[in-house]
């Protein structure tokens with residue numbers, strides 16, 4: 001109940017967003033330099049945005065701004081990579097089709113991808129006054145549990161949610177399982193990364209342990225960081241819009257169950273997850289975090305950082321390194337996965 005209230009509050013004023021910018025699709029393929037480094041193909045399909053130095057192997061010491069020739073993100077200096085799994089629709093006859101993605105509210109012309117927020121205070125605080133230190137080169141993190149198939153398993157990551165959108169700008173209520181009904185304007189997933197850092201490690205073996213959610217409450221409710229992870233960092237949040245409206249009535253399951261499946265087989269929605277690999281040039285992110293940014297144009301003025309056009313973002317694409325069909329009607333998900341609906 002409390003969580004719902006907090007989340008509803010947090011999303012009541014999406015318009016007051018501070019640093020909220022879009023990144024178009026860079027590539028959709030089975031690569032994962034964080035969890036499956038060097039594996040071509042990696043376990044499951046991802047949609048990746050950001051700098052075009054993205055590869056199967058990415059050395060934490062690499063200079064991403066120097067190695068990239070373009071970024072699909074709006075800030076010209078952001079060569080980070082941001083990625084999530086992709087959603088598939090399981091048709092009545094058992095075959096799978098990738099759910100198309102859309103730009104977001106105010107980024108309608110973007111070719112899919114995701115919207116990124118960086119904030120130092122909750123999104124509904126229009127004055128972002130807290131000082132937070134930007135991430136450093138080599139910083140990476142992961143959030144979510146790929147094996148979660150039940151509510152208790154998903155609760156540690158309850159800040160990863162779905163909105164069944166009946167209108168383009170609807171942002172609540174949020175659920176942590178897949179919506180089961182037809183959503184008139186599609187489904188939005190939100191991925192909120194942890195905001196407490198151990199202050200030492202740029203990464204950890206599971207890519208999670210160096211970070212923590214607040215000890216109690218949430219970032220939005222001002223929850224304190226645990227003593228093990230005392231350094232409060234910016235909240236990184238992704239929004240991804242899935243165009244679930246393209247599927248015909250006769251393709252939906254007859255029994256009213258959810259047809260949606262993550263690319264690694266999760267049919268419950270509990271295993272939503274996200275990956276982050278820092279790659280901003282110089283102190284660009286710190287400038288943003290120190291500025292009085294409200295919306296994008298204002299943020300550019302405040303920081304002197306350049307924004308590129310949506311057309312330029314859309315042009316920054318990578319050719320997939322893994323050649324396989326990820327878009328057709330498929331008998332199995334790439335990697336051989338099938339929809340699974342939790343364990344007893």
Ligand SMILES: *[C@@H]1O[C@H](CO)[C@@H](O)[C@H](O)[C@H]1NC(C)=O
Nearest residue numbers: 037038039040055056057058
């Ligand atoms: C990309 O990763 C592959 C596999 O690890 C490696 O062979 C290749 O050299 C990398 N490409 C670049 C441009 O670094």
Ligand SMILES: *[C@@H]1O[C@H](CO)[C@@H](O)[C@H](O)[C@H]1NC(C)=O
Nearest residue numbers: 091092093094095250251329
């Ligand atoms: C399954 O359904 C989809 C969507 O209606 C259709 O395009 C595809 O050809 C069907 N496949 C088989 C094997 O029946």
Ligand SMILES: *[C@@H]1O[C@H](CO)[C@@H](O)[C@H](O)[C@H]1NC(C)=O
Nearest residue numbers: 292293294295298299301302
């Ligand atoms: C940006 O917006 C904030 C809040 O409205 C305002 O205080 C600041 O002066 C604006 N900056 C510029 C350069 O317009």
